[in-house]
Amino acid sequence: MIAEFGQITLILALLIAGAQSVLPMVGAARRDARLMAFADRAALAQFILVLSAFSALTLIFINSDFSVQLAAFNSHTDKPLLYKISGVWGNHEGSMLLWVLMLSVFGACVPVFGKTLPASLKARALAVQGMIGVGFLAFILFTSNPFLRLNPVPINGQGLNPLLQDPGLAFHPPFLYLGYVGFSMAFSFSVAALIEGRVDAVWARWLRPWVLIAWCFLTIGITMGSVWAYYELGWGGWWGWDPVENVAFLPWLVGTALLHSLMVLGKRHSMANWTILLGITAFSLSLIGTFVVRSGVLTSVHSFAVDPARGVFILVLLVIATGGALSLYAVRAHVLRGGPGFTLISKEGGLVLNNLLLIAATVTVFLGTFYPLIVETFSNDKISVGAPYFDATFAPIMVVLIGFMGVGPLMKWRQDSWANIRPLILKFGLLISVVGLLVYLYGRSVLGAISMGVAAYLAVSTCVVFGRKIGFGKPGMGQRFLAQPGAVYGFFIAHLGMAIAMAGITSMSVWAKEDVQLLKIGAHMSVGGYEFTLEKMTPGQEENYQFLKGDVRVTKNGKTVTVLHSARRFYPVRQMITSEAGIQVRPMRNLYVGIGDGDAEKGWVVRAYTHPMVCWIWLGALMMALAGFVSLWERKR
Amino acid sequence: MKISLKALLPLFIFLALGIAFAVGLTKDPSILPSQLINRPFPQFELPDLFDETQILDNRDLQGQVTLVNIFGSWCVACGQEHGMLMKLAREKEIVLFGVDWKDTREKGMRWLERGGNPYTRVAFDEDSKLVIDLGVTGAPESFIVDKKGQIRYKHVGPITEDIWEHDLKPLVLELEQAP
Numbered sequence: 001m002i003a004e005f006g007q008i009t010l011i012l013a014l015l016i017a018g019a020q021s022v023l024p025m026v027g028a029a030r031r032d033a034r035l036m037a038f039a040d041r042a043a044l045a046q047f048i049l050v051l052s053a054f055s056a057l058t059l060i061f062i063n064s065d066f067s068v069q070l071a072a073f074n075s076h077t078d079k080p081l082l083y084k085i086s087g088v089w090g091n092h093e094g095s096m097l098l099w100v101l102m103l104s105v106f107g108a109c110v111p112v113f114g115k116t117l118p119a120s121l122k123a124r125a126l127a128v129q130g131m132i133g134v135g136f137l138a139f140i141l142f143t144s145n146p147f148l149r150l151n152p153v154p155i156n157g158q159g160l161n162p163l164l165q166d167p168g169l170a171f172h173p174p175f176l177y178l179g180y181v182g183f184s185m186a187f188s189f190s191v192a193a194l195i196e197g198r199v200d201a202v203w204a205r206w207l208r209p210w211v212l213i214a215w216c217f218l219t220i221g222i223t224m225g226s227v228w229a230y231y232e233l234g235w236g237g238w239w240g241w242d243p244v245e246n247v248a249f250l251p252w253l254v255g256t257a258l259l260h261s262l263m264v265l266g267k268r269h270s271m272a273n274w275t276i277l278l279g280i281t282a283f284s285l286s287l288i289g290t291f292v293v294r295s296g297v298l299t300s301v302h303s304f305a306v307d308p309a310r311g312v313f314i315l316v317l318l319v320i321a322t323g324g325a326l327s328l329y330a331v332r333a334h335v336l337r338g339g340p341g342f343t344l345i346s347k348e349g350g351l352v353l354n355n356l357l358l359i360a361a362t363v364t365v366f367l368g369t370f371y372p373l374i375v376e377t378f379s380n381d382k383i384s385v386g387a388p389y390f391d392a393t394f395a396p397i398m399v400v401l402i403g404f405m406g407v408g409p410l411m412k413w414r415q416d417s418w419a420n421i422r423p424l425i426l427k428f429g430l431l432i433s434v435v436g437l438l439v440y441l442y443g444r445s446v447l448g449a450i451s452m453g454v455a456a457y458l459a460v461s462t463c464v465v466f467g468r469k470i471g472f473g474k475p476g477m478g479q480r481f482l483a484q485p486g487a488v489y490g491f492f493i494a495h496l497g498m499a500i501a502m503a504g505i506t507s508m509s510v511w512a513k514e515d516v517q518l519l520k521i522g523a524h525m526s527v528g529g530y531e532f533t534l535e536k537m538t539p540g541q542e543e544n545y546q547f548l549k550g551d552v553r554v555t556k557n558g559k560t561v562t563v564l565h566s567a568r569r570f571y572p573v574r575q576m577i578t579s580e581a582g583i584q585v586r587p588m589r590n591l592y593v594g595i596g597d598g599d600a601e602k603g604w605v606v607r608a609y610t611h612p613m614v615c616w617i618w619l620g621a622l623m624m625a626l627a628g629f630v631s632l633w634e635r636k637r
Numbered sequence: 638m639k640i641s642l643k644a645l646l647p648l649f650i651f652l653a654l655g656i657a658f659a660v661g662l663t664k665d666p667s668i669l670p671s672q673l674i675n676r677p678f679p680q681f682e683l684p685d686l687f688d689e690t691q692i693l694d695n696r697d698l699q700g701q702v703t704l705v706n707i708f709g710s711w712c713v714a715c716g717q718e719h720g721m722l723m724k725l726a727r728e729k730e731i732v733l734f735g736v737d738w739k740d741t742r743e744k745g746m747r748w749l750e751r752g753g754n755p756y757t758r759v760a761f762d763e764d765s766k767l768v769i770d771l772g773v774t775g776a777p778e779s780f781i782v783d784k785k786g787q788i789r790y791k792h793v794g795p796i797t798e799d800i801w802e803h804d805l806k807p808l809v810l811e812l813e814q815a816p
Contacts, residue, residue, distance in 0.1 A: 158717075277647055284651075319655055326648035333644035370657075576716065597741070 003068050003147040006056030010147075013049035013104075014137040016042050020130030024123035028195075036119050039126035040111035046133060047108035054088075054101045057146050061088050066157050069150040070094060075157040078544045086170030092310070093146035095173055099290065100136050102174075102181040106210070107133065110185075117206060124192035125185075132184055135317040143310050166232055176221030176248055180286035182214020183251060186258060187283035187325065190276045194328050197335040199272040204265035207279075209632050211262060215255045216628035222248050223621040230614070231581050238508065238617055241390045246369040247289035250362055254282045257358040260351050263487075268348060268413060270339025274355060276329060284322040285362075291315055342414045345421070350408025357401040364393045391509070402454050402502065405495060406461035410468075424464075432457045448510035452503060459499035466492040490631030494624045501620025507613040514610075520603040528610035531555045532593060535563070537604065545569045550595040550604065552582060566595040590614050678705070678786050679770035683760035686737050686745050693760045698786045702812045703732045704805075705780040706756070706796075707768060709740045710748035712776040718795035719752045725801070726755035731809055735759035738768050738776055781805060783812045 020042035027035025057070070061084050066072040074091045075084055083090075089098040107129045114122055140146070189207050193199045225245065230238045239245060258278040264271045291314040342348040368389050410424060436453030440446065467473075469488055470480045513528035524533035535551040549567040553560060564582030571578070584591040590611040598604030678698055685691040698705070706722065708715040726733055735756035737745040742761065749759070762768055771780065781790040790808055792800065 280647075315655075322651055323648070323655070326651050330640055330645045330648050334641065577711075597744075 002056045002059050002063075002065070003149065006053045006060075007145070007147040009049045009052040009056070010137060010141060013046050013053065013100075014134065014141060016046050016049065017130045017133035017137055020046065021127050021134055024127040024130075028120040028123045028127075031120070033119065036123035039123045039130070042130065043104075043107040043111055043126050046130075047104040050097075050101050050104040054097055057094060057097060058085060058088050061085065064157065066155075067149055067151075067153040068146075069148045070146045072150050072154050072157050076544075077156055080543065082167070082170060089173050090170075093140070093144045095177070096136065096140050096144055097146055098174060099177050099181060100133065100140060102177050103129070103133055103136065103184055106182060106185050109210075114206070118196075121189075121192050121196055121198075121203070124195050125188040128188035128191045129184060132188070132321065135320070139310070139313050139317065143313050166228060172221060172224045172228060174221075175217050175224060179214050179216075179218025179221050179248075179255075180251060180289060182210060182217060183255060183279075183283040183286050185210040185214065186279035187321070190279035191325050191328060194276065194325075194332045194336075197332060199265070199276060199336050201266050201269050204262045204275065208259070208262045208266060211255065211258055211279075211282075212628045212632055215252070215259055216625045218248070218252050218255060219621055219625040219628065222252060223618050223625070226621075227618055231583060232578070238614060241368070241387050243369050244293055246365050247285070247292045250365055250369075251282050251285040251289060253358050253362040253365070254278055254285055257355045257362075258282050260354055264348055264351050265339075268339055268342075270342065270348060271352070271355075272336045272339070273333060274352075276336065278355075280322065280325045280329065284318065284325075287314065287318045287321060291318060340414065343416075345411065345418055346416050347408065347411045347413045350404055350411055353404050354401065354408060357397055357404065361394060361397045361401065364397060365390070368393070398502075399451065399454055402458050402498070405498065406458050409465040409491065409495070410461065424461075428457050428461060431460060443507075443511055445510045448506055451506040451510075455499045455502040455506060458502065459496055462492060462495040462499065486633035487631045489633075490627040492627075493630060494627035497620040497623025497627060499620070500616050500623065504613045504616025504618075504620060508611060508617065511612045512609065512614075514607065516605065516607045518598065518603040519606045521600070523603065525606065525608060527608045529556060530561065530591065530608075530610060532606065532608040534604065534606055537595075537600075542569075545571045547580075548595075550582075550593075550606075552593045552595075552606065552608070554584070554591050554593075562591065564591060564593045566593045568595060585615060587615060588613060673772060673788055673791065675787055675789065678780070678782050678788055679767065681760070681767040681770070683736075683762055683767060686735075686742060686749075686759040686761040689742075693758055695786055697758055698734060698782050700784055701732050702784060702809055703734050703782045704809075705734045705736060705782055707736045707738050707771070707773050707776050707778045709738045709776050710744040711740065714795045715777045716752070718777050718797075719755070721796050721798060721801065722755040723753050730801075730806070732757050734782075736762050736767060738762050738773075739765060779805075781808060781812070784815065 020039060023035050023042075024039035026032070027038065059065075060068050060071050061075050062081070064071065064075060064077045064084070066075075070091060070093050071087075074094070075087045079087065087094075089095040107126065110117075110122060110126055110129070186207060189203065189210075193203055222245075225248065226238050229240065229245075258275065261271045261275045261278055265275050291311060406428060407421060407425065411421060432450075432453035434453075435456040436449040439452040440449035443449070443452075466488070469484060470477055515525055515527045517525045519525060519534040521534055521536060524531050526532070531554065533553045533555070535553050537548055537550045539548050540546070547567045547569045549565055552564045552566065554562050554564060562584045564584060566582035567580040569578045569580060570576070579594055579596065582593040582595075590609075592609040592611055594607045596605035596607065678695060680695060682692050682694045685693055704725070706718075708718075722733060725731055733756045735758070737759055740748075740761070740763065745759070745761065749756075760767065771778075777795055779792045779796055780788050781792075783789050789812060790805065792805065796805065
């Protein structure tokens with residue numbers, strides 16, 4: 001019964017979304033207040049219906065109702081409750097339902113929080129939101145229905161991919177989707193503003209919190225994915241330039257550009273065209289992200305649903321959404337008025353450069369991700385683009401970007417002079433050289449030295465900007481510190497987070513050490529100044545897997561630092577083996593051990609790593625996410 | 638209506654990308670490159686998984702319609718497919734010839750012990766000798782080979798009930814009618 005209930009609520013949601021995409025548009029064109037007001041109610045109704053459908057599916061998973069095909073294929077009675085629930089979105093159908101649920105949440109927020117919006121803008125934006133809803137609800141109902149029944153009913157389910165039985169991954173997709181789907185607001189409001197023919201500061205200030213929320217969740221989602229890959233996949237990497245990682249990173253890059261151009265639009269009334277295009281692009285890239293993961297068009301470890309029919313459906317949605325929005329832009333771009341002019345050496349100039357560099361970075365990652373696909377289109381070769389490409393192209397762009405990130409915020413709006421900033425640049429140059437030299441003497445790497453110097457410069461210049469804002473060292477500093485708007489704290493935390501992440505990324509790329517050896521019990525290997533000794537291997541049994549645990553003692557100069565435990569797990573339900581790394585986490589370096597195949601006679605494959613400052617990467621990323629939330633906080637005047 | 642070229646530019650870029658995408662998508666990697674279809678199965682000599690001394694070669698594919706299945710104990714999707722292969726073997730729908738790829742003997746044998754062995758023969762292809770000739774992109778992949786030892790079909794990914802009934806079975810029945 002629950003499955004049928006869920007099915008019916010989904011169909012009703014589709015019908016309402018259909019009405020929501022047409023009636024408010026008509027209402028806005030005819031200035032009919034009743035038709036426009038329908039949008040509010042439809043958005044709320046859609047949210048309640050989709051939430052019901054999602055709850056129904058969750059209940060099915062919790063009750064282990066294996067007469068529903070999805071639960072039978074993806075759940076198991078032996079699974080812990082947490083993973084029964086996360087199993088709801090640990091598969092294609094359920095994750096799409098989650099996607100639509102998030103969409104309806106954002107949609108429902110418009111009438112709740114948008115009471116001050118112009119009625120026609122709100123109606124049109126909700127209509128666009130309704131159209132996206134129609135597309136994805138139809139996608140679920142016609143190609144990936146989660147409520148299909150199974151006959152005969154199996155005695156037990158087929159479990160969940162054990163790789164996905166992990167708290168980090170259980171909550172990774174919801175955060176990622178909150179980010180992806182959050183950009184639908186930027187899209188809907190961009191399209192609505194194009195139809196209205198008005199893109200102004202009020203619009204920008206209203207849209208900003210939504211883009212911030214989406215961006216923060218996307219940041220958290222990407223960070224969680226990175227942490228998960230680090231400790232679960234067992235190869236000790238925090239970022240692999242895997243296509244599935246890249247497609248989450250692309251909307252993040254564009255979203256970052258969008259946030260900055262929204263700021264210019266909200267404060268200085270310029271960059272309207274940029275903002276609109278970035279809004280459309282951010283959501284289009286989110287759609288591409290969904291498409292890539294769901295179609296299996298680029299094969300990688302993450303694509304568990306390979307089905308061209310679904311891929312084509314999402315591609316068609318993408319073409320309609322992006323193609324439609326960009327056509328509208330082509331027709332309506334002339335109505336967007338440019339704001340006051342500015343010179344290149346000004347805060348706006350810096351932000352334009354920031355946008356251009358972020359776009360360049362996006363294009364770089366996009367090409368690296370999709371180039372293999374394009375090559376395959378025109379020839380029959382299958383190629384893959386690996387980390388070296390990204391290191392060689394993306395990294396330099398980021399260094400230049402960070403160069404501007406340090407100076408940009410120090411400049412004045414509209415017009416600044418070279419003479420004003422020159423002394424600062426000289427001081428910063430000196431700072432980079434000193435830090436770089438010290439790092440070089442310690443770490444013996446030119447690239448590492450440059451990169452660390454730039455990271456230090458970013459941190460210092462961010463502090464300088466913040467210090468100037470609060471009038472550091474002058475009387476009344478405490479009050480001024482407290483009186484700053486959320487956005488200033490946000491800027492401070494985010495840019496500092498970027499500096500910290502960059503320091504972490506640099507030391508991981510330059511000074512991480514690793515080695516693999518076949519070790520018998522009692523044998524040892526040395527990596528990065530540490531001795532790793534395999535002490536014993538013990539078998540055991542847990543709720544849903546068997547394991548073989550290895551103890552590795554790590555010593556430095558004869559003194560024991562720690563004993564790491566790494567395990568191989570065997571999941572009988574899926575016939576799968578996973579490896580759990582043993583990690584000692586420290587602020588300045590992690591010790592990391594993974595145990596692979598082997599036996600008592602030949603020895604076991606032991607991979608040992610030392611990872612300097614790897615935690616800084618995630619700390620920095622989480623600071624950026626936190627900064628986003630802090631920026632949301634508006635002081636009441 | 639004023640439409641400037643500058644305003645059209647984003648749309649053009651998007652369309653160009655869209656076309657590349659669409660063409661890429663229709664070039665499904667699961668479609669057999671035409672050069673292998675209706676060609677003889679590549680020449681191979683591989684040791685038996687269970688008995689190192691015994692060599693399997695093209696003669697093992699002659700005289701009956703065979704489903705050559707590439708698998709490995711490391712491959713997740715192969716586990717999903719395994720139940721279906723067991724069913725095919727149980728109901729004697731087709732002769733299954735397994736190729737254990739990039740594996741160790743122990744793990745391959747343990748895998749078949751645990752999940753059951755649907756294959757009449759299993760070749761052990763540790764160094765991807767046969768697999769490269771077949772142009773395999775990942776496991777599992779399956780080939781249908783006719784009585785004369787010619788490749789007639791390639792399927793990428795796990796074989797499901799649906800795929801068997803709709804794509805493979807009709808072809809197999811037809812091939813079995815042929816002399």
